[in-house]
Amino acid sequence: MSDPYVARYNAHMDQNALKLAAAKAAIAYVPIDTIIGVGSGSTVNLFIAELAKISHRIKAAVSSSEASTALLKQANIEVMTLNDAGFLSVYIDGADEITPHLAMIKGGGAALTREKIVAAASDKFVCIADQSKLVDVLGAFPLPVEVIPMARSYVARELVRLGGHPEWRMKDDKGVVTDNGNWILDVHGLVITNPVELESTINQIAGVVTNGLFARRGADVALLASIDGVKTLTR
Numbered sequence: 001m002s003d004p005y006v007a008r009y010n011a012h013m014d015q016n017a018l019k020l021a022a023a024k025a026a027i028a029y030v031p032i033d034t035i036i037g038v039g040s041g042s043t044v045n046l047f048i049a050e051l052a053k054i055s056h057r058i059k060a061a062v063s064s065s066e067a068s069t070a071l072l073k074q075a076n077i078e079v080m081t082l083n084d085a086g087f088l089s090v091y092i093d094g095a096d097e098i099t100p101h102l103a104m105i106k107g108g109g110a111a112l113t114r115e116k117i118v119a120a121a122s123d124k125f126v127c128i129a130d131q132s133k134l135v136d137v138l139g140a141f142p143l144p145v146e147v148i149p150m151a152r153s154y155v156a157r158e159l160v161r162l163g164g165h166p167e168w169r170m171k172d173d174k175g176v177v178t179d180n181g182n183w184i185l186d187v188h189g190l191v192i193t194n195p196v197e198l199e200s201t202i203n204q205i206a207g208v209v210t211n212g213l214f215a216r217r218g219a220d221v222a223l224l225a226s227i228d229g230v231k232t233l234t235r
């Protein structure tokens with residue numbers, strides 16, 4: 001009889017190998033001698049390790065989270081603020097879900113606001129993920145919404161009016177605090193057939209900093225790794 005612990009461990013390792021394949025493929029999208037944007041999450045962590053090997057080829061990086069900043073610095077890659085950097089040639093980041101049209105749900109790591117800002121300032125968005133993130137319709141992954149703490153329950157009521165089931169993201173019995181000092185609501189039960197519209201609608205709610213739909217500015221390229229290789233999707 002197979003051991004369920006071993007089966008889970010093997011599945012995790014397989015997914016890790018796919019994330020690494022996507023991370024490696026992204027190196028070809030890093031232009032020489034430019035400042036690049038770097039996202040957050042386990043796939044991006046693998047990308048940063050690959051980037052370390054060619055760090056002499058880039059000028060610097062702008063990071064979307066304190067966690068990625070720490071890894072970039074460990075890899076001896078200069079980290080600039082977005083205000084100092086200005087224009088970014090490319091933004092490399094993962095996703096929690098992505099559609100064939102390259103709209104995404106992001107924010108599983110609570111870095112969605114800075115991710116959206118760095119993505120907006122970048123010429124090209126390259127999404128790296130394993131193929132399991134590809135979906136036809138967004139919403140099975142709960143949609144993260146970053147909120148100003150005093151607005152949490154008001155925003156939650158408004159999200160219920162939109163048909164969702166918001167849940168306050170907790171860790172160790174405390175609300176998860178983002179790098180910007182805010183809280184996260186994860187919205188379950190949404191079937192997102194018009195991500196561009198829903199992204200704008202949620203962002204109009206007073207107290208919302210931003211939501212994890214990346215549809216108005218989706219990815220330009222997705223590098224999706226499966227056991228058959230890395231598939232490239234473009235807009």
Ligand code: 5RP
Pocket residue numbers: 039040041042043044093094095096105106107108109110111112115
């Ligand atoms: C963090 C993110 C990540 O890109 C997303 O959660 C995917 O993470 P991973 O590469 O670990 O699957 O949006 O806020």
